[in-house]
Amino acid sequence: MTATDPSPAAAARPSLSAARERFLSERPLPPDVPEEVLAAWRRARFFGVPHDLAEPVTSVPLPGESVLLDAARPVLDRIAPALSLDGSLLLLTDERLRVLWTAGSVPGLDGCAVLSEQEVGNNSAALALRARSRAEVHGPEHFLDRWQDVSAVSVPVLGPESGQVLGTLTVASRLSAAGRPHPQAALAEATVAAVETELRARAGRGERVLLDAYVRAARGQNRAVAALDGRNRLVSDAAQRLLTPEVLAVLERAATGARGTDVTGFAELPEGAGCTAHVTPVRLNGRTLGIVAALDPLDDPAPPAPASPSPVALTGSSVPWRHAVGHAVELARSREPLLLTGERGTGKSALARELFGPGPVQAADAARDPGLGEALPAWQPGRPLLLRHAERLAQPGVAALNSLLDQHPDTRLLITYTPGAPVGPCLARLLDKLSARSVTLPPLRERTEDIRELLPALAPRTAPGQPPLTWTLDALRALQQYPWPGNVTELAHVVRALAERRRATGPVRRAELPDAVREGPAARPLSPMEHAERAAILEALRRHGGNKARAAAALGIGRATLYRKLREYRR
Numbered sequence: 001m002t003a004t005d006p007s008p009a010a011a012a013r014p015s016l017s018a019a020r021e022r023f024l025s026e027r028p029l030p031p032d033v034p035e036e037v038l039a040a041w042r043r044a045r046f047f048g049v050p051h052d053l054a055e056p057v058t059s060v061p062l063p064g065e066s067v068l069l070d071a072a073r074p075v076l077d078r079i080a081p082a083l084s085l086d087g088s089l090l091l092l093t094d095e096r097l098r099v100l101w102t103a104g105s106v107p108g109l110d111g112c113a114v115l116s117e118q119e120v121g122n123n124s125a126a127l128a129l130r131a132r133s134r135a136e137v138h139g140p141e142h143f144l145d146r147w148q149d150v151s152a153v154s155v156p157v158l159g160p161e162s163g164q165v166l167g168t169l170t171v172a173s174r175l176s177a178a179g180r181p182h183p184q185a186a187l188a189e190a191t192v193a194a195v196e197t198e199l200r201a202r203a204g205r206g207e208r209v210l211l212d213a214y215v216r217a218a219r220g221q222n223r224a225v226a227a228l229d230g231r232n233r234l235v236s237d238a239a240q241r242l243l244t245p246e247v248l249a250v251l252e253r254a255a256t257g258a259r260g261t262d263v264t265g266f267a268e269l270p271e272g273a274g275c276t277a278h279v280t281p282v283r284l285n286g287r288t289l290g291i292v293a294a295l296d297p298l299d300d301p302a303p304p305a306p307a308s309p310s311p312v313a314l315t316g317s318s319v320p321w322r323h324a325v326g327h328a329v330e331l332a333r334s335r336e337p338l339l340l341t342g343e344r345g346t347g348k349s350a351l352a353r354e355l356f357g358p359g360p361v362q363a364a365d366a367a368r369d370p371g372l373g374e375a376l377p378a379w380q381p382g383r384p385l386l387l388r389h390a391e392r393l394a395q396p397g398v399a400a401l402n403s404l405l406d407q408h409p410d411t412r413l414l415i416t417y418t419p420g421a422p423v424g425p426c427l428a429r430l431l432d433k434l435s436a437r438s439v440t441l442p443p444l445r446e447r448t449e450d451i452r453e454l455l456p457a458l459a460p461r462t463a464p465g466q467p468p469l470t471w472t473l474d475a476l477r478a479l480q481q482y483p484w485p486g487n488v489t490e491l492a493h494v495v496r497a498l499a500e501r502r503r504a505t506g507p508v509r510r511a512e513l514p515d516a517v518r519e520g521p522a523a524r525p526l527s528p529m530e531h532a533e534r535a536a537i538l539e540a541l542r543r544h545g546g547n548k549a550r551a552a553a554a555l556g557i558g559r560a561t562l563y564r565k566l567r568e569y570r571r
Helices: 013-024 035-047 067-082 124-131 185-218 237-242 245-260 319-331 348-356 395-407 425-437 448-458 473-481 487-501 515-519 528-543 548-555 559-570
Strands: 088-094 099-104 135-138 150-158 165-174 225-228 233-235 275-284 287-297 338-341 362-365 385-388 413-417 438-440
Touching: 013 035, 067 088, 067 099, 067 165, 067 185, 124 135, 124 150, 124 165, 150 185, 165 185, 185 225, 185 233, 185 275, 185 287, 185 473, 225 237, 225 245, 237 287, 245 275, 245 287, 319 338, 319 348, 319 438, 338 348, 338 425, 348 385, 348 413, 395 425, 425 438, 448 473, 448 487, 473 515, 528 548, 528 559, 548 559
Parallel strands: 338 413, 338 438, 362 385, 385 413
Antiparallel strands: 088 099, 088 165, 135 150, 150 165, 225 233, 225 287, 275 287
């Protein structure tokens, strides 16, 4: 259950406690037991957890080093003294729900070393880990006898690059009379936001250390140097001429495996590599985070290659985005035309300008000039040319472009194309001709883990003294669940509109997002009647602060009916 759900258990704890006793004695249950609570009790029984467990697991093997704990400890050490821990417990677990750090005390939770459902049954940390969202468990919703007087709220901690759950943060207290939300739910979310900020800062620090090591190693003319950490890659022009795909694969493996071994020395390269690679580790705070490889040719140096474009600095570290950008960079090293395709708003034009690098670029837009009658006569031979919206080219424009390619085959030409509309035979032949040198950019819905990195990049620059735009976990989840038909362009409009219009301080909440983003898409196509019904229910929930019982009463339907309809919309 999320913190915004009303709590049937909180509204009727005596009846839920009685239902739990009936469940334990295998007697028929009343019909009003929440389904999610009953399912949790059944899982505990399936795992063989004894409800009268006297002593939960008190020791488990812990990892030798924990990136999460290293980043969280400064935050937790600052928060713990300010938190009234009399009767409260602050607790950090890893992704396997092993307890890494605790402060405070709650009877029944003291000394518990692991919070997996297989060991202790239903609890908020296990729910938060599974749902990737804030979760609460109160009193008799727990399976264990020893936790019947405990209320707890947990928030998952997500990795800054992968988006994977690294662990959970829990605040537990004596049974809360107020029900949901837990009185310290806001503290839990704020603490996790601070920990995730620290994780991002540490990741950025590692990139800076890698860059510094690369700069030091590359000093001097034409030094062949590569710096790698398994995620990032810095390669000098001289090294680019020596690196074959096979050599690069060896160095990538060395960088990935460097964290646990001493990698100093010559790397074992495949036969025929044509060079040697002397590897040294790059360390931060005594820990190896990557390598620097100095390359030396075995024979005469290769002839100089044409200048490569500037490194692409567009935001995004997801695998689909990095793969597309890397492929585009490689193709752009030659002077042959390059075709960038993808849905509208995926960043084709921005990537094209990055690939051109510094210097003047002439742009032509087939959406405004489908015959290219204005753009091409003004083009200066030798100047790079960016042609946008090739899908809007008319037949004269296609002919003019073919003529330019025939007369100036060495022109640096990048073309952007948005598929969808039917194309004529002339344009189809041109696209077929360019297909061997084309790159398709992934839509934003296929790289949602990049949204966290895109948000600060898209936000307008703040005035001096003003804090940057930040986001609650709930708002981030809504942004990542929305399909973004307009891709990065649509996300940019949302971010800028919020930055310009909002008057509140603090992070952006889910309630401030546009309706379509806040509510998210339905999981299946809905009929017109269902659309109207769903809209009425969502409006009632907004009016009553997410309280489903009050929303159901306002709509004149039973609470069970409201739950059922919401489940049907998610199918």
